[in-house]
Amino acid sequence: MTEQYDAIGARFEESKCTAAFSAADTFSLGRALGDVTGTPVLDLACGYGFNTRLLAERGARPLVGVDVSVEMIRLAQKYEARCPMGIDYVIADVADLPPLGRFDLATAVYLFNYASSRATLRAMFRSIRANLTGHGRLLAIVPRPTPFPEGNYEEFGLRILERVPGAEVPLIRQEFTTDPPTPLEDYEWPLADYELAATQAGFARVRWSPIRTPPPDAVRDETFWRRYRENPVSCLMTATGGDR
Numbered sequence: 658m659t660e661q662y663d664a665i666g667a668r669f670e671e672s673k674c675t676a677a678f679s680a681a682d683t684f685s686l687g688r689a690l691g692d693v694t695g696t697p698v699l700d701l702a703c704g705y706g707f708n709t710r711l712l713a714e715r716g717a718r719p720l721v722g723v724d725v726s727v728e729m730i731r732l733a734q735k736y737e738a739r740c741p742m743g744i745d746y747v748i749a750d751v752a753d754l755p756p757l758g759r760f761d762l763a764t765a766v767y768l769f770n771y772a773s774s775r776a777t778l779r780a781m782f783r784s785i786r787a788n789l790t791g792h793g794r795l796l797a798i799v800p801r802p803t804p805f806p807e808g809n810y811e812e813f814g815l816r817i818l819e820r821v822p823g824a825e826v827p828l829i830r831q832e833f834t835t836d837p838p839t840p841l842e843d844y845e846w847p848l849a850d851y852e853l854a855a856t857q858a859g860f861a862r863v864r865w866s867p868i869r870t871p872p873p874d875a876v877r878d879e880t881f882w883r884r885y886r887e888n889p890v891s892c893l894m895t896a897t898g899g900d901r
């Protein structure tokens with residue numbers, strides 16, 4: 658099956674490296690991870706391996722990156738071939754994940770917003786829970802419901818274009834503000850649906866934290882980051898515990 662990220666390809670890298678919302682996500686994930694030295698980690702929806710390499714630099718081992726897009730995994734493997742970090746990459750749909758091991762931590766940065774139904778969302782959380790140890794932790798960055806049409810995120814690297822009603826969940830048409838813009842689509846789940854799917858999959862506890870912002874610099878000063886904290890694209894979900 659052709660995935661939208663097969664077509665987006667390397668243009669995702671341009672967005673990831675330039676968009677303010679991505680900088681805030683990376684900063685927040687880095688702070689939330691804590692010490693992962695020697696920790697077995699599964700990076701889900703790993704894309705071209707940006708966060709997977711961040712985890713490798715912090716000493717996570719063994720480390721497996723999973724993505725449904727053949728092109729994203731090809732780009733990730735290109736990095737791994739150029740500069741080996743001991744990362745294994747697997748092409749798989751997280752909603753139908755095979756047993757990959759027993760991991761203490763799973764990360765999922767913008768995965769759940771691609772679930773087109775509640776059944777798919779539940780299947781994703783179930784697959785993840787099945788690959789975690791009993792005390793395993795899931796750290797996920799998920800989009801908040803968008804302020805569109807009253808507000809938008811253009812200055813932060815993302816332009817919402819349209820909300821299309823759906824049977825279970827609205828579809829959001831949007832674009833990364835790359836040059837040229839990169840169109841993409843995802844689903845606008847209320848945070849309560851993520852939480853319900855997690856608990857139905859056996860996670861015992863779910864906690865939400867606001868996204869954090871990097872230290873101000875000459876390009877993005879404190880006023881900029883304050884505006885972002887008032888209207889952030891995403892938030893951080895931590896799910897822990899429960900039976901396997």
Ligand SMILES: C[S@@+](CC[C@H](N)C(=O)[O-])C[C@H]1O[C@@H](n2cnc3c(N)ncnc32)[C@H](O)[C@@H]1O
Nearest residue numbers: 662702703704707724725726750751766767771
């Ligand atoms: C916005 S990108 C995020 C990539 C990476 N987490 C990052 O932050 O750089 C979303 C990724 O989710 C992947 N994806 C979407 N649905 C998926 C699924 N069902 N299983 C695995 N990967 C999926 C896409 O192929 C894409 O690479």
